[in-house]
Amino acid sequence: MALDRDFAGALADVVGAGHVHQAPGDLAVYARDATPLFHQVPDAVVFPATTEQVARVLRLATAHRVPVVPRGAGSNLCAATVPVRGGIVLALTRMTQILEISTDELLARVQPGVTTARLADAATARNLLYAPDPGSRTTATVGGNIATCAGGLRGLKYGVTRNYVLGLEAVLPTGEVVRTGGRLWKDVAGYDLTRLLTGSEGTLAVITEATVALLPAPAESNTGVAYFESLTEASRAVGAIISAGIVPATLEFLDRKCVAVVEEYAGLGLRLDAGALLLFGEDGPLATVAANMLRMRQICAETGALEVTVAEDIVRSEALLAARRCSLPALSRLGSLTVLEDVTVPRPRMPEMVGRIDEIADRFDLQIATFGHAGDGNLHPTCVLDPDDEDAVGRVHKAFAEVFRAAIRLDGTITGEHGVGSAKLPFLADRLGATQLGLLRRIKTAFDPAGILNPGKLGS
Amino acid sequence: MIFSKTLLDRCISCGYCLPACPTYAMTGDEASSPRGRISLMRALETGHLEDDDPTLAEQASFCLGCRACEPVCPAGVEYGNLLEEWRDHQWSGRRSPLPARLLMALVSRSWLVRAQGLVRRHARTVTSASGPSLMLGCVERGLFPRVSHAARKLAPGLSVPKRQGCCGALHAHNGDSGTGERMAKSLGDALPGTIVTTSGGCAAHLAAHVGRPRVRELSEYLVEHDHLPSGRLLVDGRVARVALQDSCHLRNGLGISRQPRELIRAVAEYVELPSAGACCGAAGTYSILRPRESGEILSVKIDEIEAAEVDFVVAVNPGCLRQLKTGLRKRGSRVRAVHLAELLVIVPR
Numbered sequence: 061m062a063l064d065r066d067f068a069g070a071l072a073d074v075v076g077a078g079h080v081h082q083a084p085g086d087l088a089v090y091a092r093d094a095t096p097l098f099h100q101v102p103d104a105v106v107f108p109a110t111t112e113q114v115a116r117v118l119r120l121a122t123a124h125r126v127p128v129v130p131r132g133a134g135s136n137l138c139a140a141t142v143p144v145r146g147g148i149v150l151a152l153t154r155m156t157q158i159l160e161i162s163t164d165e166l167l168a169r170v171q172p173g174v175t176t177a178r179l180a181d182a183a184t185a186r187n188l189l190y191a192p193d194p195g196s197r198t199t200a201t202v203g204g205n206i207a208t209c210a211g212g213l214r215g216l217k218y219g220v221t222r223n224y225v226l227g228l229e230a231v232l233p234t235g236e237v238v239r240t241g242g243r244l245w246k247d248v249a250g251y252d253l254t255r256l257l258t259g260s261e262g263t264l265a266v267i268t269e270a271t272v273a274l275l276p277a278p279a280e281s282n283t284g285v286a287y288f289e290s291l292t293e294a295s296r297a298v299g300a301i302i303s304a305g306i307v308p309a310t311l312e313f314l315d316r317k318c319v320a321v322v323e324e325y326a327g328l329g330l331r332l333d334a335g336a337l338l339l340f341g342e343d344g345p346l347a348t349v350a351a352n353m354l355r356m357r358q359i360c361a362e363t364g365a366l367e368v369t370v371a372e373d374i375v376r377s378e379a380l381l382a383a384r385r386c387s388l389p390a391l392s393r394l395g396s397l398t399v400l401e402d403v404t405v406p407r408p409r410m411p412e413m414v415g416r417i418d419e420i421a422d423r424f425d426l427q428i429a430t431f432g433h434a435g436d437g438n439l440h441p442t443c444v445l446d447p448d449d450e451d452a453v454g455r456v457h458k459a460f461a462e463v464f465r466a467a468i469r470l471d472g473t474i475t476g477e478h479g480v481g482s483a484k485l486p487f488l489a490d491r492l493g494a495t496q497l498g499l500l501r502r503i504k505t506a507f508d509p510a511g512i513l514n515p516g517k518l519g520s
Numbered sequence: 521m522i523f524s525k526t527l528l529d530r531c532i533s534c535g536y537c538l539p540a541c542p543t544y545a546m547t548g549d550e551a552s553s554p555r556g557r558i559s560l561m562r563a564l565e566t567g568h569l570e571d572d573d574p575t576l577a578e579q580a581s582f583c584l585g586c587r588a589c590e591p592v593c594p595a596g597v598e599y600g601n602l603l604e605e606w607r608d609h610q611w612s613g614r615r616s617p618l619p620a621r622l623l624m625a626l627v628s629r630s631w632l633v634r635a636q637g638l639v640r641r642h643a644r645t646v647t648s649a650s651g652p653s654l655m656l657g658c659v660e661r662g663l664f665p666r667v668s669h670a671a672r673k674l675a676p677g678l679s680v681p682k683r684q685g686c687c688g689a690l691h692a693h694n695g696d697s698g699t700g701e702r703m704a705k706s707l708g709d710a711l712p713g714t715i716v717t718t719s720g721g722c723a724a725h726l727a728a729h730v731g732r733p734r735v736r737e738l739s740e741y742l743v744e745h746d747h748l749p750s751g752r753l754l755v756d757g758r759v760a761r762v763a764l765q766d767s768c769h770l771r772n773g774l775g776i777s778r779q780p781r782e783l784i785r786a787v788a789e790y791v792e793l794p795s796a797g798a799c800c801g802a803a804g805t806y807s808i809l810r811p812r813e814s815g816e817i818l819s820v821k822i823d824e825i826e827a828a829e830v831d832f833v834v835a836v837n838p839g840c841l842r843q844l845k846t847g848l849r850k851r852g853s854r855v856r857a858v859h860l861a862e863l864l865v866i867v868p869r
Contacts, residue, residue: 081549085575088563089556094534107548134550135535153548173548175539199535325594389534389594396529447529 063103067124071106071148074116079107079154090131090149091142094196095483096399097453098139102129102149109154111229111237111268118266119235121148122510128233129514130262132173132204135196137388137400138481140208140261144516150266152203158182159269167226167243169271172203176210179272188274191218194477195385203267209259211477213381216435217309218275220477222258229269230257233508243271256503261479262514264507281343282353283310283377284370286360287334291315291430294336295411297363298434301340302407304359306352310341311435312384318431318442321390326383334366338434339384341377387431388442394427395444397453401460403467404476407437416466417441424459426452438476465490480518488518522609523565523602530597531558537589537599542799542817543582551575552582554589554599561606571609580610581617582813584806585693586768586799591775600724600773604697611695620694620805627658628699630685636662643668645682651713652736654678655726658686660719660838667718667838670861671738675716675747684710687717689725689769693804704729716741718861720767720837721804724774737770739779739836739860751867753788761830762788762863765821765844766797767837780836780860787867788832793824802843814843822847825855834860 063071063082072080081087082104091101103126108114121128127147134141143149155171158179162168163186170179176190176197183190193212194200200210206228211220227241241247241254257265288294294313301308314322314337323330330337338360342352353370360368371377392398405413414430417439421428432439441463445452464474464487474480474487489497504511504519511520537554538544544553551560557579563569569576580603587600611617627633636642642656642665654675656668672678688703708715708730716736717723723737742748753760762784771777777797784790801807801817825833825848833848833855835841844857 081551083573083575085560085563085569085573085579086549086551088569088575089550089559091559092533094532096532105550133535133538135538151548151550156548177539196535199538325596386536386594389532389536392530392532392534392595396526396532398532 063126064124067120067126068104070120071104071117074120075106075108075113079109081105090151093131093134093136093139093141095137095139095142095481096397098142098144098482100142100144100146102143103146105149105151107151107154111231114150114231114266114268115235115237117148117150118231118233121512122233122235125510125512127512127515128266130203130207130266132201132207133175133199135200136204136208136481137402137478138208138475138483140479140481140514140517142482144482147512152201155268161186161188161274163188165243166274166276167271168274169269170202171269172201172267174202176200176202176205183274184277187277189277190224190272190274192221192224195388197385202270202272206258206267206270207260207262208479209477211433211438213310213312213384213433215433215438215477216311217307222255224273225254225258225270226273227271228254228257228267230265230267232265233510233513238265241271245273259479261481261518263504263518264513266513278343280346280349281309281341281374281377282349282371283339283341283380284353284357284368285330285380286338286340286365286368287331288336288338288365290335291414292411293364294338295414295434297338297360297365298410299408300359300363301356302435304355306355308340308352308356308435309343310339310381311433312339312431313337313434314339314384314387314431315429317394317429318387318391321393322383322387324393325386325390326379328379328383331367339380341381388440391429391442391444394429395446397445397447398442399456399460400440400442401463402438402440402475402478403463403472404436404438405467405470405472407435409470409472410434410437410439413439413467413470413472417463420459420462420466424455426455426459428459436476437472461487482516485517485520521565523561523605527598527602527605528558528562528565530595531555532595533559534595537593540588540592542584542586542588543813546813546816551579557583558597558599558602561602564606564609576610580607581809584799584801584803586803587772588768588798590772604692607693607695608697616695617805617809619808623805624691624694624696627686627690628703630683633658633661633685634683640665643672643680645680647679647681651711652678652716652741653711653713654680655687655707655711655715655717655722656680656684657717657719657722657838663842664838664859667859667861670859670865671716671718673865674738674742674861675745678716681711687722687726689721690804692725700725701729708734718836718859720770721839724769727774737774737776737836739783740776743779743782748783748786749864749867751787753863753867755831760788760832761791761828762832762834763791763793763825763828763830764796764834765793765800765840767835767840768799768803770836771797780834783860783864784834787864791828791830793828795821795824800840800843802839804839807839807843818843818847822851822853826851826853830855832863833857834863836860
């Protein structure tokens with residue numbers, strides 16, 4: 061459906077004609093994000109350059125009752141940026157300035173289109189750390205990370221994106237600009253709208269600027285690798301490490317299939333014969349890192365590791381982490397359709413959850429590889445299959461529905477870090493219950509009475 | 521079927537390629553990213569977009585073909601091959617850009633390519649039955665004949681057969697991969713044994729069609745055969761500062777980036793440019809077909825070279841060398857652009 065000509069003309073007046081795309085080819089590329097099996101062509105893609113332009117676009121969209129889907133780099137895995145009801149995709153990739161980095165306030169102020177890696181590098185250059193570390197950091201934008209409350213490899217020790225958002229500038233669908241929170245670490249005036257907008261997946265407001273907390277950069281960091289017979293044994297080591305009072309910076313595991321594909325891509329010389337690999341790492345003062353790395357090494361050996369090695373230098377350590385960050389796309393080497401999911405369970409129940417996933421995979425005759433953040437119980441069971449095998453595609457949906465139910469039964473959740481989007485919306489009621497879902501809908505209406513912001517997602 | 525099915529299926533749209541893509545960096549528009557272009561190819565394949573769709577036409581030519589997206593792709597998508605198939609379809613027959621068509625017509629006539637030797641004296645031809653042979657290149661022997669002289673001096677064992685034409689990379693990158701493949705194979709027949717080339721683009725294209733084991737790019741050959749120069753290159757009595765511009769196809773296609781650096785380090789103070797691995801905008805015929813974008817990319821590169829305060833910037837591909845020379849001349853820079861072979865022969869031994 062093409063946009064009304066007056067409306068398209070008004071959009072062009074706001075952002076410039078070259079920044080409103082309506083040609084079929086230009087629209088086709090915005091029909092999907094990184095979520096397989098979700099696809100819908102928008103009616104226009106609009107590229108604003110300022111908050112003021114975002115506000116004017118939203119006012120127009122509300123007046124014309126046209127859906128608006130804000131989008132960063134489109135790397136999310138829950139179809140949060142697929143325009144399921146058509147309308148406008150609001151691409152924020154022109155708003156890419158790092159506005160400020162303050163070393164004495166320990167914060168940065170950025171536009172939403174800055175990539176997470178660019179922010180992290182800018183912080184590092186000032187001897188600071190931007191802690192959120194999602195796998196897609198080189199591609200993903202800070203705005204997108206905040207909208208989905210992205211997690212990543214440092215979750216156990218450092219938490220997820222919401223722990224670092226101090227304040228937001230955001231535009232409501234009515235065109236009003238709000239500034240929530242600010243530059244302060246202590247500020248309890250009013251409802252915490254900053255936290256509410258973080259993880260709201262573009263359904264309440266469009267984030268146009270973020271103030272994020274930084275930490276002093278750790279003096280030292282290191283990463284090691286331990287190989288185990290199976291994921292169950294690796295999980296036992298995880299439990300023992302945490303019981304020993306260590307909160308490591310990294311505690312990631314990969315199963316045999318994941319190790320094989322990561323090795324094929326990164327060529328790190330990983331051992332391919334073990335059932336599971338545990339990546340353990342620590343950062344902080346030199347003495348702490350040395351002591352904790354040694355202790356983790358010992359614990360892995362005591363819990364039956366087949367082999368334990370520690371990276372000899374920072375380059376090798378970074379290479380290990382980089383390889384781990386790409387395990388999802390690397391898995392697609394096994395089959396051209398890759399459906400990756402994201403469940404979290406309490407850490408002690410992780411072996412049980414891994415067992416349930418294996419059992420479900422067998423029952424539905426599917427290949428499911430699993431990797432994840434062992435430290436925080438966040439698992440990514442990933443199914444690889446042939447997209448032309450319709451029967452298998454049907455089985456995947458059923459199998460993952462069971463995986464989500466299993467996670468909830470183990471006191472877990474249907475998503476730990478990817479978000480709900482369109483993909484998980486059918487399962488949200490199972491997790492939240494009817495009362496909470498109703499409250500979500502009332503909040504949505506308070507922000508967006510016309511229902512134009514990212515319809516078909518949270519609050520719908 | 522326009523595309524080999526398995527090639528398109530490989531991409532899972534994760535978007536890890538976006539930050540590596542120079543055209544995405546210019547626009548921030550998904551359509552000008554590798555992932556976006558693959559979406560366009562899929563739409564073409566399934567008939568959702570027409571052959572004459574303007575976005576398809578624009579993006580097929582906007583892409584540099586630098587393949588920077590390939591090494592960063594964890595899924596192993598062979599974007600370079602997809603682009604060749606896409607351009608074969610997009611630019612079939614008369615729809616291919618006129619300047620590219622003219623150039624292709626020139627270099628596909630091997631007598632014409634050889635006749636360049638009458639005007640620009642490249643390395644003297646020396647025949648041997650089994651090689652390894654030095655490939656003279658179609659563009660390079662005309663533009664930079666001194667490169668083959670230098671290569672012969674650095675690796676005296678190379679034979680230089682007389683009857684050799686163009687490898688066909690130009691065709692493959694401009695919508696005629698059939699001819700490109702035929703030309704590569706016939707060059708493979710004309711040059712027995714190992715083929716040593718001083719052009720990164722030719723190396724990658726040849727390797728794809730005559731087999732990787734038969735192809736050696738000069739820096740790779742020199743390092744493998746321990747032909748490391750021993751002297752020091754001096755400028756005004758101090759060791760020269762030298763930067764490198766990678767050849768995209770050499771780096772991203774064949775994974776060769778260490779060897780040219782190693783050779784430079786052996787003779788000079790090596791200075792890494794921040795974007796040494798990113799395309800300089802020459803990209804085969806790109807600088808002719810899209811001068812504005814090519815110039816924009818080059819301008820950043822020249823800024824970097826100036827800021828690095830080097831004496832020389834080294835290229836390992838004739839297209840890049842011409843591009844850098846043009847950029848430096850326009851800027852009135854005192855930095856000299858040379859081919860790696862030329863740099864190594866001026867070192868006193």
